[in-house]
Amino acid sequence: MILRTSPASPFGRKVKIAAAVLGLADRIEIVAADTNDPSDTLRTQNPLGKIPVLITDEGKALFDSPVIVAYLDHLAGGGRLVPAGPERFEILCLEALCDGLMDAALLQVYEGRFRSEDKRDANWLGYQSAKVDRVLRVLEDQADGLGDRIDAGTIALACALGYLDLRFSGTWRESHPRLVAFLERFAAAVPAFEKTRVAA
Structure with a gap:
């Protein structure tokens, strides 16, 4: 493939x-x-x-x-990252939420990368930044309940937080200690997280 x-x-x-x-x-x-x-x-x-x-x-x-x-x-045989049971939709919703977080972060990066400073839209940037803030607040409240899960939702969450580290200097970390703890657990359990990290 x-x-x-x-x-x-x-x-x-x-x-x-x-x-x-x-x-x-x-x-x-x-x-x-x-x-x-x-x-x-x-x-x-x-x-x-x-x-x-x-x-x-x-x-x-x-x-x-x-x-x-x-x-x-x-x-891989099914049901490992996207199970068929009742938790399926909880996992898919978490994945969708974290994908949306990544989208909102990417749009802020693109605004700075592809528009000259005089053409950047502060309202648009604020709109995307507010999405990131809202999602992080929700995820902070849910973080303890994620435990040591490795599924489509938690992989997406780890990648979203990793992207915020890469492009926004990890500024999310100070006010989201439970998400920091989640990411540390995830990174320890999944060596591929560190192997796929790129330098800023």
Whole structure:
């Protein structure tokens, strides 16, 4: 299989960690994708031009990260990262919430990266920043209840917090001690978290 992503993508990191947890990492070749390059084949693999994309052994393109994680879970026998029981929807909601956190953080980064300073929209940045703050407050309240779970939701949460460390200098940490403790537990239990970390 081929995974199209970039090193700093938190969504690509989510897939890489899921593959490692499931014992599938050695079946996946990582091929860099440039979302800004119109000639990159990424845009034919995913018409949205977004990463990550997984090309299966059969040549099928799967996107984006929740679909890929579910597919890898299926390949590994099913029910490990996305269980079929009553907790399934709790896990999927946590994954969706953390994916939204990553989206809001990415949009702030993109505003600074792709717009000149005189064209940046302070209201738009504030809107995205408020999303991040709200989600972190909710997750801080839930963090103790996550225990040592390793599933699609907690992988997404770890990647979201890792992205905030990467792009926002870990400023979330001071006011979210339970999330800090969660991330320390997760990193200790999942070596792929550190292996997929990129330097700022």
